[in-house]
Amino acid sequence: MTNMVETVGTRQERKQRTRAALLDGALRLLAERSLASLSLREVTREVGIVPTAFYRHFASVSDLGVALVEESMRTLRQMIRESRRTVTGDAIEGSVATLVRQVHAHQSHFRFITRERYGGVADVRRAIATELRLFASELATDLGRFPGMADWTSDDLRIAADLMVGAMLSIVMSLLESDHQSAQAQQETVHVAECQLRLIALGMGQWRGKSTRQT
Amino acid sequence: MTNMVETVGTRQERKQRTRAALLDGALRLLAERSLASLSLREVTREVGIVPTAFYRHFASVSDLGVALVEESMRTLRQMIRESRRTVTGDAIEGSVATLVRQVHAHQSHFRFITRERYGGVADVRRAIATELRLFASELATDLGRFPGMADWTSDDLRIAADLMVGAMLSIVMSLLESDHQSAQAQQETVHVAECQLRLIALGMGQWRGKSTRQT
């Protein structure tokens, strides 16, 4: 339980502020547990409002979960934007570096996505799947712009992108685990991540149109 | 709720039978939900015994969860054993084929592992992580036996194995989703899985001792 929401500003500002407080409080409680085990009353207690006030913002905890998906995905998107902007040298080293930075800065968001991706709340699972599909599509078009890959099918690009997204989420989980351990463990995780991505990249370099098939 | 447990046989046989019924009932309830949202009373209701009898078998629902991890991992192990035995031609096509068969035959086990791997129950997460680490080690030594990979570091083998385990679990989830859809969707998933594994394999073929580092 933390400080109450400030009581200044226009009405919709305050509403938005307690809404944000609900999302934040929920995220705090979700550090070590899952959305399915989170109760409406717990969240309101954490934020400092009465249970029924919850309904002024969300229809249910699942609904709050879907909102959390959107919020978390926004930081994920912001990450690839930063990556596209700042990475100049080796794409893999650069990408992993920004991944490390962003995961460290927004642990709860990344933890939420990885935990609830296959979690116990159907609506949230669907929301994450949809957003992740979109994310993989963007990555696929990004990959298509690389020098050696202009001749790739969009299907094949998509397959590679899916693989990379899956690998990235595994890496995220490793980073989250090694984050509250030694700095050496973190460095080791980074090394593993770079190797794994490089492995995939090497495979892509060797790809010959083996995957042709009827649609 | 299904039939009660039979009331014949020696005492420890019957005990083991209701224990198995508890595991089975839990697995049935976990088809669309997560362990964290599963209540002790629900499980006993499903099996047809009184709540307090639960404690004769498990100390808590988390404890039951850990037992489910062991059971599920047994079927996973049995899968790689079958794969090692039956696959003769192309390793990737063969492995994916047995994966498809086993996932279809033991959906609830695979769903449980993938869902609870990063789920909301700490003990279960730990148990799965431990078992999966072991699993990856075995895969690593298997990989080391392949013709072109005798010169690989055990560290590098481990990194590649971890990547493949992660990819495999992604594939498992796709299979579970496409399983209760059209046969065409299933076939498409198989195609994607084969491509992704082949991508990794190609990368491994190109690997040059880039990952040397102090231990």
Place this chain on the structure above:
DNA sequence: TATTTCAGTGGACATGTGTTCACCGAAACA
């Protein structure tokens, strides 16, 4: 200024929960 809108209140409800305890009856054992 008078009226309406609406985020947050507080009490009440039926229901589900984990855990306790003394108890039963048949299998296991002496």
Place this chain on the structure above:
DNA sequence: TGTTTCGGTGAACACATGTCCACTGAAATA
């Protein structure tokens, strides 16, 4: 045969939960 072991019973408990309801008071609007 007599005694012990022990998986399962059923009542009871203190508590947590989601949702209903009439309400308050200040900001928004007229």
